[in-house]
Amino acid sequence: MSLKPQAIQEKNRLSAGDWQQAALDALSEAGLQGIAIEMLAKRLGVTKGSFYWHFESRDALIQAALELWESQEQEQVFGKLDSLPDAQARLKALIALVASELRAHKIYSELLKAVDHPLVRPVLERVSKRRIDYLTASFRQAGLPRSAAINRARLTYAAYVGFLQLNMQLGYPKLNHDEFEQYVAHLSETLIPASG
Numbered sequence: 001m002s003l004k005p006q007a008i009q010e011k012n013r014l015s016a017g018d019w020q021q022a023a024l025d026a027l028s029e030a031g032l033q034g035i036a037i038e039m040l041a042k043r044l045g046v047t048k049g050s051f052y053w054h055f056e057s058r059d060a061l062i063q064a065a066l067e068l069w070e071s072q073e074q075e076q077v078f079g080k081l082d083s084l085p086d087a088q089a090r091l092k093a094l095i096a097l098v099a100s101e102l103r104a105h106k107i108y109s110e111l112l113k114a115v116d117h118p119l120v121r122p123v124l125e126r127v128s129k130r131r132i133d134y135l136t137a138s139f140r141q142a143g144l145p146r147s148a149a150i151n152r153a154r155l156t157y158a159a160y161v162g163f164l165q166l167n168m169q170l171g172y173p174k175l176n177h178d179e180f181e182q183y184v185a186h187l188s189e190t191l192i193p194a195s196g
Helices: 005-013 016-030 037-044 048-054 058-081 087-099 102-113 120-141 146-169 177-191
Strands: none
Touching: 016 037, 016 048, 016 058, 016 102, 037 048, 058 087, 058 102, 058 120, 087 120, 087 177, 102 120, 102 146, 120 146, 146 177
16 A cells, blocks of 8 residues: 555654644643544644554553653653752752643643543552652651651642642632742741751
8 A cells, every 4th residue: 555645744744742742732721532633633734644653543642642741740840859969958849840830730630630531540540659659758858757758748749639629620719920929838838847
């Protein structure tokens, strides 16, 4: 079977990663239902045939996009913090970094809405476990005993998830930039033990 020139050009022009990024963009804007092959092809300026060079199905794209999000989250959040040897400074930097990642908030919020989807649940479970484990280790390094570190990690993560749910899904609280910065500073002061 010979390929049509347009199909060859589209195959060479777009990578699987381009489709994955487009799927994550759609996810952040419209949730899981926003990942529609025809709409993504239109957004990318190609035909649906380009999609099938890289993926067998919509579910395969969703799986690949979630894996990309998971690896990006690992690199962009934890990778940036590994160079900070002081646990308190690392925790403060983590809270500040996470607070400023609007796209990540949107994706995570949309994934929380779709937690019962069989492709979403295992990813959220892995990401949540990794985040809580990271927080626990950081709180341990900050001097908290094991059980207190685990509880503080859970509380910190619950504050993050709860704020996302309130803010992104209910639209409350409506904070301006200064109020949000004050909230983030208060969160750091409340949750991170003083060095000593």
